[in-house]
Amino acid sequence: MEAELQALVSQAEAGQDTVSTWPALAEFKATFVGPNGSLTAASKEIGKLPNEQKPVFGKKVNETKQRLEVVFDSIRERIENAELAAKLGPQVDPSLSVSENQQGTEHPLTQVREKIIGIFRKIGFTLVEGPELETEFFCFDALNTPASHPARDMQDTYFLPADFVLKGGGKRGSENFIMRPHTSAVQIRTMTKRKPPVRILSPGRCFRRDTVDATHSANFHQVEGLYVDENVTIRDLKALLDHFVKELFGSDAKTRFRPSFFPFTEPSFEMDVQTSNLRKLSGKWIEIMGCGMVDPNVFSHVGYDADQVSGYAFGMGVERIAMILHGIDDIRHFYQNDLRFLKQFQFA
Amino acid sequence: MKFSLSWLKRYIEIDKTPDEIEEALNLSGLEVEGVETLGVPTLEKVVVGEVVTREQHPNADRLSICEVKTGETELHHIVCGAQNFKTGDRVPVALPGAILPGNFKIKKSKLRGVKSEGMMCSARELNLGDDHSGLLILEKNLDLGTPINEVFPEGEIVFDLAVTPNRPDALSVIGIARELAALFDLKITKPELKEVTAKSAEQSPFLDSVEVNDHGFCPFYTAYSIKGVKIGPSPDWLRKDLEDIGLRPINNVVDITNWVLMETGQPLHAFDAAKLNGKCLKVRMANENEKITTLDEKERVLSCDMGVIADAERPLVIAGVMGSIDAEVNDGTRDIVLESAWFKPESVRLTSRRLGLSSDSSYRFERHVDPEGVAYAARRAIDLILEIAGGTLLGEPKICGIPPSGPAPISVTPSYFIEKLGFNVEPAAIKQVLESLGLCVEEEEANWSINIPPFRPDLERPIDLVEEFLRIHGTHNIPASPVRVTGLHAQDDPLAVFGKKATTHFAANGFNECNVYSTRANEEIESFFGVEYAEKLKLANPLASDQTHLRASLLPGLLEVMRxxxxxxxxxxxxxxxxxxxxxxxxEVVEMVSIGFIMLQEPLQRHWKDPVVHDFFTAKQFVMEILHLAGISEGKIDFQPMDAPIWQTGHCSKAGSIDDGLLLECGVLDHQRMAGLDLKGTILAGTCCFTAQALRKTIAKKEFRPVSDFPPANRDLALVMDAEIPAGQVLNEIRTVCDEACTEEFDAEDISIFDVYEGEHLPTGRKSIAFAISFRSMNRTLKEKEVNHAFETITKAMTDNTPYELRS
Structure with missing residues (x-):
């Protein structure tokens, strides 16, 4: 009897290699432990044995069953492994290149804009956006640049035809719609809505009717800032921009204010930067932005009391800063979007 | 505004170098755009030499080896590439150590193996014009070794200033001298006017009257009559001054008016008296459509808001802008009338703009000339005319009106300056700066009344004086300090937040961000969006022919980048x-914020591994992701098939409307069209457009919703229907039915489509859609029975009297 049980185990061990699918395994198991299986048949013999032999034989049957289970488990594991291997495919050559999903990039202008914005956000500026189509009123008149003033010629502006209609309107009189030549109109819109103190940044695309060359672009981007509060001084403006420049160009960067003229600020300055780590530009004074104290006439347009509040405003071209920071020699690169250009600024 | 250093030095004894002058002007608000050296600049080690020998270079056909003598004994070996000289010629020689214009340093060197100790120079190399065809051959009688600066007259330095519109006072050489005097603490000497001894008592026989019709336009007009001038070329100094700053000398009288304009900033006009009809001058508005041919020989059509100076019959000058050829002073002129006047800046500007005609005169009039300069400039010009062109000044000038009054005095306190500056300065220092600029400070205890000279119309308010003080005091004196920050309660504009999120999201998904011009070509707008768009989006004054319209979509630009x-x-x-x-x-035109993307269905580049092939649903997915970033829930969006020229029919979709402030499009771009644009590959695309208003509204605060701790119960429902029926419609219906079928105890929390089938076992034109419905309760594990009951209700509702049947 014992020999028969042993033979069952040997038979299973010998036959296991031929089993490689789940149905084959079920069939294989059935030949031993199914209703008609050989072990099932053997276990039925128990009843025929004298009582004193029953426990011994029962134990043997159980042992045999366990040994068969070991065989079945090993088959099961083998099938599972084979299935997994089939699913995963052959082993990989990790040195092969990946194909899909090239790295994306944020445009260098976006990255530089974020850099600029990030510096000012740390000192409490928040972002405001505005439309690209503006009226002459918001871009000029409200900014102390009446039509009769020669300063209106300082920028050549794209106009929309006199009969142009913007949904929702926006005109106050017979003025024209224009493509905004600067983002300063956003400051006017903000001041007419909020009471001081106001501390905002307005980044955005602007337009000038310029012939395009290596340093001029008819579309360009600005970041402008405005701070209005009580007792804001010229010294505060200088302190802010000194801080900005050191954050952007490094702590050895120096600044200087060159008095200038913008209709919406008085006094007005162009700010130059000098630093030692800008390749060819190292050690040279480079103009990077315009700034000044908000002109009292601008305040009166938005209903602020110039005797109570004062403020400063500044604005810079993102392209220009990007060109200086990265040594880019032609502004047209930004709008051509050659991938070989864009990818140079991946993770920059 | 250009001026030469030697012209400047007529009014101010300044010993600063051109670099120092440039820096001082730059830092005081008069930006120097360029400094040009005319003629031979000061050159060290450039001398007269004589070519003693000339031999062919052994290794170069075009070079010769010369011995050049620059003194009694000094001989230099010089290799030369020029061909136009012979032995015995005297030429300029730059010896080692010399630095020629353009920072060209001369060193000892070897040229093709032969040593060379200097260079013989062409005219261009010495900054003497453009001739570079050969060496500059000098006169034989020059001594060897003579420094080249002794051979040629001293060079000239010409500054070019970009004067900002607020500074009319700096549009003259005297004005700039005044500025430099303040900056360097120097004295300025204005030319003294002569007592006109030649003035005769005789009344002008050729000018009886001057009339001004509109005193608002012309508050002050003066006309002087000079008899018997001799027109001829100007003296050398006058010609040189004009030529240095790029003006063309014409004849002595015209040149003097131009010269005085540059000197004083006051435009003048000289009429040929013989050409005045009716012996009169009338300052009047032009008649509508009146014509005049200006000195640039162009016929101009005037309108009734433009001022002219006319005689009895015709306009002779567009007032303040340009004269006509009709009363031009030329060789035949004997007697002249000299005009000096003050015109309303706004009117001159308007006329100049409308005619597209800007002149040195209009440039100054529209910026506000010095009212006191009107008489001064006229007398200055008369002095020069009498001296240079001869003639006699007749009688008293004809004068209409009075000079407009200068700027009003400004009241201010010294503490106002300190308040605005943010740092301390002594009142005495402020006063000294203001006075150096010609302002007059009258102190009355702490209050100052400041008189403004008439040439500074820009100084109207106390803040203007702060600027004046600071620019002369020097901005470098603003003390450095830390940033003072006070906290403000303000949030970033949701538009900006959304924009940044979307950019980051797309870059992280392998997209390259582009910046494409917003100004597009007519043809593009027309072919992508039709004639109405092309009509409504055009600019009034485009410059480049491919940038005439506003863009209606980001896609054409992105396709251009792909191409x-x-x-x-x-x-x-x-x-x-x-x-x-x-x-x-x-x-009407609506401005919208947009995100647009394009992607190849599969890469064109070969690769060892098979690529993922994308389709409409990838594009849809990215559009949905933009919506999520914008805070818009998917449920509200109804994607409809669309038929639009740029999209591939059957593989594209749109949702929303401009009216609702949200417009979405996605899918496959039309194959043929893309091929027509020279684009390779199948291109998927999508755009989302939002009005700023809509976008600012949707981005809302997130609210927490509790989640269930209990397991879901899942059921599948397969329906057979007409193949035409959109899945979204069925899904919406099931959602409604589910809501009704579920009790208060539980919900169908998720319904998704897991199979869409058409083909074998189904009749032609029919399809099957299989839905997985997941029920869940917040409070307990669901019972088999209640779920079955709900599911049966759903099944029944979906199949009783509906276009759907249960799939068997």
Whole structure:
């Protein structure tokens, strides 16, 4: 009897290699432990044995069953492994290149804009956006640049035809719609809505009717800032921009204010930067932005009391800063979007 | 505004170098755009030499080896490439150590193996014109070794200033001298006017009257009559001064008026008296459509808001802008009338703008000339005319009106300056600066009354004086200090937040961000969006022919970028842009914030591994992701098939409307059209446009919703229906039915489509859609029975009297 049980185990061990699918395994198991299986048949013999032999034989049957289970488990594991291997495919050559999903990039202008914005956000500026189509009123008149003033010629502006209609309107009189030549109109819109103190940044695309060359672009981007509060001084403006420049160009960067003229600020300055780590530009004074104290006439347009509040405003071209920071020699690169250009600024 | 250093020195004894002058002007608000050296600059080690020998260079056909003598004994070996000289010629020689214009340093060197100790120079190399065809051959009688600066007259330095519109006072050489005097603490000497001894008592026989019709336009007009001038070329100094700053000398009288304009900033006009009809001058508004041919020989048509100076019959000058050829002073002129006047700046500006005609005169009049300069400039010009062209000044000038009054005095306190500056300065220092600029400070205890000279119309308010003080005091004196920050309660504009999120999201998904011009070509707008768009989106004054319209979509620009990259052999796959676009709705234009992207269905580049092939649903997915970033829930969006020219029919969709402030499009771009644009590959694309208003509204605060701790119960429902029926419609119906079938105890929390089938076992034109419905309760594990009951209700509702049947 014992020999028969042993033979069952040997038979299973010998036959296991031929089993490689789940149905084959079920069939294989059935030949031993199914209703008609050989072990099932053997276990039925128990009843025929004298009582004193029953426990011994029962134990043997159980042992045999366990040994068969070991065989079945090993088959099961083998099938599972084979299935997994089939699913995963052959082993990989990790040195092969990946194909899909090239790295994306944020445009260098976006990255530089974020850099600029990030510096000012740390000192409490928040972002405001505005439309690209503006009226002459918001871009000029409200900014102390009446039509009769020669300063209106300082920028050549794209106009929309006199009969142009913007949904929702926006005109106050017979003025024209224009493509905004600067983002300063956003400051006017903000001041007419909020009471001081106001501390905002307005980044955005602007337009000038310029012939395009290596340093001029008819579309360009600005970041402008405005701070209005009580007792804001010229010294505060200088302190802010000194801080900005050191954050952007490094702590050895120096600044200087060159008095200038913008209709919406008085006094007005162009700010130059000098630093030692800008390749060819190292050690040279480079103009990077315009700034000044908000002109009292601008305040009166938005209903602020110039005797109570004062403020400063500044604005810079993102392209220009990007060109200086990265040594880019032609502004047209930004709008051509050659991938070989864009990818140079991946993770920059 | 150009001026030469030697002209400047007529009024101010300044010993500063050109660099120092440039820096001082730059830092005081008069930006120097350029400094040009005319003629031979000061050159060390450039001397007269004589070519003693000339031999062919052994290793170069075009070079010769010369011995050049620059003194009694000094001989220099010089290799030379020029051909136009012979032995015995005297030429300029730059010896080692010399620095020629353009920072060209001369060193000992070897040329093709032969040593060379200097260079013989062409005219251009010495900054003497453009001739570079050969050496500059000098006169034989020059001594050897003579420094070249002794051979040629001293060079000239010409400054070019970009004067800002607020500074009319700096549009003259005297004005600049005044500025430099303040900066360097120097004295300025204005030319003294002569007592006109030649003035005769005789009344002008050729000018009886001057009339001004509109005193608002011309508050002050003066006309002087000079008899018997001799027209001829100007003396050398006058010609040189004008030529240095780029003006063309014409004749002595005209040159003097131009010269005095530059000197004083006051435009003048000289009429040929013989050409005045009716012996009169009338300052009047032009008649509508009146014609005049200006000195640039162009006929101009005037309108009734433009001022002219006319005689009895015709306009002779567009007032303040330009004269006509009719009363031009030329060789035949004997007697002249000299005009000096003050015209209203706004009117001159308007006329100049409308005619597209800007002159040195109009430039100054529209910026406000010094009212006191009117008489001064006239007398200055008369002095010069009498001296240079001869003639006699007749009688008293004809004068109409009075000079407009200068700026009003400004009241201010010294503490106001300190308040605005943010740092301390002594009142005495402020006063000293203001006085150096010609302002007059009258102190009355702490209050100052400041008189403004008439040439500074820009100084109207106390703040203007702060600027004046600071620019002369020096901005470098603003003390450095830390940033003072006070906290303000303000949030970033949701538009900006959304824009940044979307940009980051797309870059992280393998898209390359682009920036494409917002100004597009007519043809593009027309072919992509039709005639109405092209009509409504055009600019009034475009410059370049391919930038005439506002863009209506980001896609054409992105396609252009893809084409450029494909043409350059770049492996371009995914591009996106964020920007504003302009749509047309009911004949009105709507500005919208847009995100647009394009991507290749599969890469064109070969690769060892099979690529993932994308389809409509990838594009839809990215559009949905933009919506999520914008805070818009999917449920509200109804994607409909669309039929639009740029999209591939059957593989594209749109949702929303411009009216609702949200417009979505996605899918496959039309194959043929893309091929027509020279684009390779199948291109998927999508755009989302939002009005700023809509976008600011949707981005809302997130609210927490509790989640269930209990397991879901899942059921599948397969329905057979007409193949035409959109799945979204069925899904919406099931949602409604589910809501009704579920009790208060539980919900169908998720319903998704897991199979769509058409083909074998189904009749033609029919399809099957299988839905997985997941029920869940917040409070307990669901019972088999209640779920079955709900599911049966759903099944029944979906199949009783509906276009759907249960799939068997």
């Amino acid at each position: 450029l990259n494909q043409a350059r052999g770049n492996d371009v796959r995914r591009l996106f842009e964020k920007g504003q676009v302009f749509h047309v709705l009911d004949h």
